Amino acid sequence: MREDFLHYVWQFKKYDPALLQTTLGESVQVIHCGQYLQQSGPDFFNAQVVIADQRWAGNVEIHLKSSDWYLHSHEVDPQYDSVILHVVWEHDAEVLRPDGSELPVVALREAVDPSLLLIYQELVRAKTWIPCEKDLATITDFTLSNWKERLFLERLERKSLPIIGLAKETMGDWEAVLFRFLAKNFGLNTNGDLFFTTASAIPFSVLRKESFDLQNLEALLFGSAGMLAGDFEELYPKDLQQRYVYLVQKYQLHQVTLPQAEFFRHRPDNFPTLRLAQLAALYHTHQNLFSKIMHAQATDDFYALFSVTVSPYWNTHYRFDKESVSKRKQLSASFIDLLIINTIVPFKFAYERSLARENVEDLIPLLQQVKPEKNAITDKFARYKVPVTSAYDSQALLQLKNEYCNHYKCLQCAIGLSLLQQ
DSSP states (O other): OOHHHHHHHHHTTOSOGGGOBBTTSOBEEEEEOOEEOOSSSOSEEEEEEEETTEEEEEEEEEEEETTHHHHTTGGGOGGGTTEEEEEEEEOOSOOBOTTSOBOOEEEGGGTSOHHHHHHHHHHHSOOSSOTTTTTGGGSOHHHHHHHHHHHHHHHHHHHHHHHHHHHHHTTSOHHHHHHHHHHHHHTHHHHHHHHHHHHHTSOHHHHHHHTTOHHHHHHHHHHHTTOSOSOOSSHHHHHHHHHHHHHHHHHTOOOOOOOOOOOTTOOGGGOHHHHHHHHHHHHHHOTTHHHHHHHOOSHHHHHHHTOOOOOHHHHTEEETTEEOOOOOOOOOHHHHHHHIIIIIHHHHHHHHHHTTOOOOTTHHHHHHTSOOOOSHHHHHHHHTTOOOOSHHHHHHHHHHHHHTGGGTOGGGSHHHHHHHHO
């Protein structure tokens, strides 16, 4: 058993009130269980209980055993001086207050229906994939819909934290912050960190000044990423080399040593050379990209915004000095969808939060227009009859699997709580 089960029992009063008493035999009536804040200090704050006709107001601490009080060193922590009741599953030791008086203890073992414990144990027992996989299909649409919205918001909050942090570092230069995070997502998982470092090495004021010359933008990006070192045979990369040397001297740019970009296991359309060329084309086409993204609402708006034309050189190349069959190298709809999911929506949310607004009403419909991500997690949920029809669904379910199912947080999950209620 884990403490979260006792938190659930106490919070939702899943005990027989007639059997609730202290280990000294005093009757206990719970007026208010307290606030379950899940932070440092006692588990439930501002509870109200009546013990043997005496009303108490204060905090409640919960443990599996009474002796855990000393195991966790609460006797020397002033935060626990305000505890009025110690709720445990098994009473095995007296707990004394700083003044030497005994802290009232309630042992829940005798007050909880054994069948509830059996349901809980079945729920958290290790399964092939997630604890509730056999029962997922029984969850009502109402429960799942409300929970997905909460999961989606949690995921947005997590994704927005580094964005907000960098916005503070740059004194609110949202255009510069967007450039770095767009670069990271252009690099995908394998080259994302390299691209982010590359973008960070270029002052956005320099990028803005040079944005009217596409080749200068390419020179800045390829040079900062370490892709212009060595001898080239073709004129185009040689020209970019010369431009980069000039731009470094002109702006006194600080050059950093970076690992080589990863080409292995990438389809040619995802080669880092092509992605940097497309990023350069994007910033050559749009000088105020952040404001345009903030005003765009529908997926068609973003498809149009990201429909940019790379340098003619890249229509016949995927890498420097290696000519290929001619092909227009535009960003695909599926790649733009990834940018919407991983950059645009978190940026919209982060910017709203910076203005003390948390409006997600426009973000949910936007992601509902985007196709769901295809991966092992979404495929599994679909197999268990959980609808995955849009990126909104897939984002919520990724949050569910990674932050709840993987850590067996069934009693903090609306689905787990619903199954226990059943």
